[in-house]
Amino acid sequence: MLRRLLLNLFAGWFRLSRWFPAATMIRIRDAIARGELGHAGELCFAVEPRYSIWSVLSGLQPRQRAATAFSLLRVWDTQDNSGVLLYLQLAERRVEIIADRGIAARVAPAQWQRICDRFAADIADGDPEAAVLTCIAGINILLSEHFPASADNPREVPDDPVVL
Template sequence: MKRIVQNLFSGWFQLYRWFPTERMKAIRDLIAEGERGHAGELCFAVEARYSPFALLAGIHTRARAEQVFSALRVWDTADNSGVLLYLQLAERRVEIIADRGIAAKVPQADWDALCADFAEAMRHGAPDRAVMECLSRINALLTRHFPAAADNPKELPDEPIIL
């Protein structure tokens, strides 16, 4: 019942307050800048809330993030180097999905720590700041574990996605 109330009455009106056009441009620029230093392809997707039908079907954040990862074709890179940062606003949940090329080099514990830190940052501030901090840390992780080669192709768009 709590999830239904959260998704019916929160999230949707906060989306454009927390993520106005200028903030989305800053997120896009942060992704583009970070990708110059690593061979990963980083995507950010934010979803205001789940539909009542999705909630009744039992959707959970991890499963939804995996759906988004697939739908946005984050997996469709030459080196399997896609990473999705997915934020669901109504429930204030975050998931990071790393493709197998990245997952082979970056331990799952690092992703789990990033998600825990993101959740803590959300408790103490606005989601837009938490997203920017998390993206910076993901870029740093990828630069350390998956540095850019001389020919670093741009395989996915940098624009944040609103679902």
């Protein structure tokens, strides 16, 4: 608990602007847009620098916060229940993937976990942009395989990264 408090007090504030400057956010947006051409899914990337002290003390976990963000960002609001949220909590360097029921029915949880595990290894290597882009590429591959694009492939979720 003390480690989480310290990380959220000090680590997240400075990482956002250093790890995700405007140019990086544009490259992430473009990777999402390109990837969505090959599948019927809708991908949203959300990054949260840190949690409040009160959130940490109350036991808020990244998975729980990702589920809340999935709802708040309306990633679930797609015609085919095809939304996927890639959520990154910077202070604790935690990533979560939340897939809507249309995609979750086709992609096994172990496949999502492999992508998260790869992300954790990549972020530990120190290049957050590369880690996020590799993670997005992995999600796009899974979606292309299990949820291929159709003739009617509407854009239902904005491609722009979201800072919470």
